[in-house]
Amino acid sequence: VAAVTAPSVEIVAIGNELLLGETVDTNSAWIAARLAAEGIRVVRVTLAADDVAAICDVVTEALRRTGTVICTGGLGPTPDDLTRHAVARVYGRRLAIDESWIDVLRDRYRRRGVEMPAINRVQGEHPEGATLLPNERGTAPGIVVADHDLGWAALLPGVPHELRGLMEQGVLPLLRARLQPAHRIASRVLRTAGLTEAALAERIADISADTGTVSLAFLPHITGVDLRLTCLSVDAAADPTAALAARLRERLGANVYAEGNGDMADVVGAMLRERGLSLALAESCTGGLLAKRMTDASGASDFLQTGFVTYANAAKRDLLGVEPETLALHGAVSEQCAREMAAGARVAGRADVAIAITGIAGPDGGTADKPVGTVWIAIALDGTTHARRFVFPGDRSEIRDRSAQAALDLLRRLLLRSG
Amino acid sequence: VAAVTAPSVEIVAIGNELLLGETVDTNSAWIAARLAAEGIRVVRVTLAADDVAAICDVVTEALRRTGTVICTGGLGPTPDDLTRHAVARVYGRRLAIDESWIDVLRDRYRRRGVEMPAINRVQGEHPEGATLLPNERGTAPGIVVADHDLGWAALLPGVPHELRGLMEQGVLPLLRARLQPAHRIASRVLRTAGLTEAALAERIADISADTGTVSLAFLPHITGVDLRLTCLSVDAAADPTAALAARLRERLGANVYAEGNGDMADVVGAMLRERGLSLALAESCTGGLLAKRMTDASGASDFLQTGFVTYANAAKRDLLGVEPETLALHGAVSEQCAREMAAGARVAGRADVAIAITGIAGPDGGTADKPVGTVWIAIALDGTTHARRFVFPGDRSEIRDRSAQAALDLLRRLLLRSG
Numbered sequence: 001v002a003a004v005t006a007p008s009v010e011i012v013a014i015g016n017e018l019l020l021g022e023t024v025d026t027n028s029a030w031i032a033a034r035l036a037a038e039g040i041r042v043v044r045v046t047l048a049a050d051d052v053a054a055i056c057d058v059v060t061e062a063l064r065r066t067g068t069v070i071c072t073g074g075l076g077p078t079p080d081d082l083t084r085h086a087v088a089r090v091y092g093r094r095l096a097i098d099e100s101w102i103d104v105l106r107d108r109y110r111r112r113g114v115e116m117p118a119i120n121r122v123q124g125e126h127p128e129g130a131t132l133l134p135n136e137r138g139t140a141p142g143i144v145v146a147d148h149d150l151g152w153a154a155l156l157p158g159v160p161h162e163l164r165g166l167m168e169q170g171v172l173p174l175l176r177a178r179l180q181p182a183h184r185i186a187s188r189v190l191r192t193a194g195l196t197e198a199a200l201a202e203r204i205a206d207i208s209a210d211t212g213t214v215s216l217a218f219l220p221h222i223t224g225v226d227l228r229l230t231c232l233s234v235d236a237a238a239d240p241t242a243a244l245a246a247r248l249r250e251r252l253g254a255n256v257y258a259e260g261n262g263d264m265a266d267v268v269g270a271m272l273r274e275r276g277l278s279l280a281l282a283e284s285c286t287g288g289l290l291a292k293r294m295t296d297a298s299g300a301s302d303f304l305q306t307g308f309v310t311y312a313n314a315a316k317r318d319l320l321g322v323e324p325e326t327l328a329l330h331g332a333v334s335e336q337c338a339r340e341m342a343a344g345a346r347v348a349g350r351a352d353v354a355i356a357i358t359g360i361a362g363p364d365g366g367t368a369d370k371p372v373g374t375v376w377i378a379i380a381l382d383g384t385t386h387a388r389r390f391v392f393p394g395d396r397s398e399i400r401d402r403s404a405q406a407a408l409d410l411l412r413r414l415l416l417r418s419g
Numbered sequence: 420v421a422a423v424t425a426p427s428v429e430i431v432a433i434g435n436e437l438l439l440g441e442t443v444d445t446n447s448a449w450i451a452a453r454l455a456a457e458g459i460r461v462v463r464v465t466l467a468a469d470d471v472a473a474i475c476d477v478v479t480e481a482l483r484r485t486g487t488v489i490c491t492g493g494l495g496p497t498p499d500d501l502t503r504h505a506v507a508r509v510y511g512r513r514l515a516i517d518e519s520w521i522d523v524l525r526d527r528y529r530r531r532g533v534e535m536p537a538i539n540r541v542q543g544e545h546p547e548g549a550t551l552l553p554n555e556r557g558t559a560p561g562i563v564v565a566d567h568d569l570g571w572a573a574l575l576p577g578v579p580h581e582l583r584g585l586m587e588q589g590v591l592p593l594l595r596a597r598l599q600p601a602h603r604i605a606s607r608v609l610r611t612a613g614l615t616e617a618a619l620a621e622r623i624a625d626i627s628a629d630t631g632t633v634s635l636a637f638l639p640h641i642t643g644v645d646l647r648l649t650c651l652s653v654d655a656a657a658d659p660t661a662a663l664a665a666r667l668r669e670r671l672g673a674n675v676y677a678e679g680n681g682d683m684a685d686v687v688g689a690m691l692r693e694r695g696l697s698l699a700l701a702e703s704c705t706g707g708l709l710a711k712r713m714t715d716a717s718g719a720s721d722f723l724q725t726g727f728v729t730y731a732n733a734a735k736r737d738l739l740g741v742e743p744e745t746l747a748l749h750g751a752v753s754e755q756c757a758r759e760m761a762a763g764a765r766v767a768g769r770a771d772v773a774i775a776i777t778g779i780a781g782p783d784g785g786t787a788d789k790p791v792g793t794v795w796i797a798i799a800l801d802g803t804t805h806a807r808r809f810v811f812p813g814d815r816s817e818i819r820d821r822s823a824q825a826a827l828d829l830l831r832r833l834l835l836r837s838g
Contacts, residue, residue: 021452033440287714295706
């Protein structure tokens with residue numbers, strides 16, 4: 001197989017808040033995923049401070065390596081926003097101001113009945129000769145600077161929905177024209193639940209030792225281990241990841257719950273929709289997280305009747321009909337309580353299926369008998385209630401995430417078995 | 420004022436999944452925040468691919484700049500985990516194996532009644548002469564390599580809770596001894612809600628023009644704009660950010676809802692706890708997100724009675740007593756429906772206060788009258804129900820986040836007023 005390489009770019013994310021750890025850089029991952037889909041490879045991401053010299057260094061180095069750089073952040077109206085100045089210096093240009101963009105902003109403010117703050121004027125500034133990309137969602141336009149020797153740079157605001165709009169409408173068309181990706185990156189993800197990374201690796205050891213031109217990676221998450229199959233495809237029609245995915249799926253059976261970005265909540269939602277089953281939820285330690293996950297994508301109204309967040313014992317009694325004796329004898333984190341919560345939610349929520357979760361997410365509340373991480377999950381389905389105990393590792397947030405995922409996985413496997 | 424500088428480090432996060440955008444790098448922000456608190460400054464973060472040459476380049480450059488590097492990721496048991504190999508090459512050392520760590524792993528597996536997968540053996544590998552940091556939460560130990568000329572590097576696994584444990588117990592004590600931070604970074608964050616970045620900047624323009632040795636940054640989030648005050652303090656007793664924070668607080672009044680990492684949900688929770696008020700929630704478009712946020716921290720059982728996720732109209736009727744006529748005449752996204760949801764949740768949830776949210780989070784369901792982003796929020800408190808309409812920008816996830824935050828902010832301001 002001839003070696004094929006995808007055109008490569010670098011991302012530079014700018015902001016002291018990133019280096020102080022006050023903000024997690026989610027933009028780079030979003031941009032990288034978007035570019036991968038276009039057959040463009042991100043070879044490095046660098047986070048730099050709001051400092052003209054630091055930005056100059058990082059952007060200069062990145063341009064030297066790939067010739068194509070996307071910068072995010074530092075385009076706001078306040079004095080700590082220095083990306084425009086730094087990039088102007090990299091390209092040896094002075095800052096010019098685009099009066100037509102100021103007019104757009106002034107107009108927008110006027111329509112809302114307010115005067116444009118004078119401070120917004122700096123958002124018309126850009127390195128002389130640059131192209132401005134109008135931002136429909138915010139006040140900072142995207143800026144594209146190009147130079148035959150130095151290379152090409154796009155500057156985008158750090159606010160995620162503004163950045164995304166500017167990428168789609170402004171930057172991607174320009175990048176396609178500039179880089180003309182000839183090969184697409186064939187990439188495929190199989191999502192598994194219920195196996196540790198090592199157990200999964202052993203189960204597919206022989207397959208992973210012989211993947212041909214496809215590279216196989218293990219991505220462990222709180223919610224399970226993903227398998228990523230990647231291949232720089234010479235021929236858009238032939239996708240060599242398909243055959244490998246089929247072999248893995250056959251070996252792993254029900255442990256694979258989705259392909260791609262598919263969320264377990266969406267998978268379970270689709271199964272309920274297909275079977276015409278309605279769902280009720282009763283959450284204690286997850287406190288609404290499972291309901292939130294079921295409604296992250298639109299369309300849950302097809303099956304989701306009601307979610308009860310019964311954090312207090314009184315609510316478990318009053319709304320779900322959990323027996324006071326159950327709470328007194330076994331406690332709220334018990335098989336009995338989980339079963340009664342599920343049965344009660346199914347009735348009170350007028351649903352075909354109910355999921356109940358009750359556990360100790362910590363950091364307090366653990367005992368020798370029931371350590372932090374102890375979670376009972378019950379599912380009422382087809383006239384029976386299934387219950388299972390878990391002891392999850394991790395902190396409060398991880399225990400809650402694992403609980404919601406395990407509950408969905410349990411329902412998924414029951415639905416698979418019931419056909 | 421004499422210029423003072425904090426000792427500096429760089430972070431290198433390793434993994435193809437980061438450059439393909441399949442995983443967001445949350446570790447670097449956590450490490451950076453932890454180091455900032457110790458008076459250690461992160462000057463650059465670099466994300467690199469699972470590729471020996473790429474890791475070598477990035478780690479070598481980072482060591483050259485600061486002499487102290489923390490690497491995360493690429494220490495798993497599978498063949499795509501290459502950090503050990505790359506860093507051994509950077510230091511010109513061969514890989515040795517630590518049999519005592521293998522024994523620890525074998526023992527752990529044995530206690531769970533299973534044989535250690537042979538694949539885990541590679542997790543005892545490390546550059547010869549390195550120090551291993553035992554990992555109580557996972558199979559990859561931390562690795563610390565030091566060389567007088569090249570500098571110091573710590574390698575940590577990418578799994579967040581493993582990394583955090585190893586940082587606290589292993590890496591931070593070593594870094595304190597190595598870098599001896601003489602000055603701490605005094606940092607303080609004021610969190611605001613209800614003002615845009617530009618409006619906020621104008622309101623405090625005179626204050627921000629004259630901040631002395633303190634630097635002031637604006638951090639816009641979906642949930643509001645944070646103001647970060649930072650100062651490298653020569654004297655631990657004198658914190659020059661305190662006086663500036665007081666001036667800003669005085670100017671901004673109720674628009675400041677917290678200092679530090681304080682979440683709006685915790686602020687509102689504390690106010691309810693203090694006033695002895697119980698809370699019920701009725702969520703439609705946010706689908707459990709508000710309940711999840713109220714229970715992200717432990718302790719919500721002090722005030723949270725019940726959360727109702729009434730995604731379906733039938734649930735709004737049956738559980739909250741919303742009138743069928745209301746739904747027929749005004750629709751589920753209406754002032755009337757929000758008011759009835761709040762009043763109904765207060766009664767059904769047996770609570771003193773209730774919050775109701777009903778809106779169109781999209782992407783579908785918008786009309787000319789009620790575009791995507793239209794959200795009605797109602798709060799039942801002290802015998803009256805307050806309702807307010809919002810039209811939020813952004814995608815589904817952002818609209819849901821803004822809705823939950825606005826609902827909490829509305830309740831917070833009502834509680835402040837009612838004393």
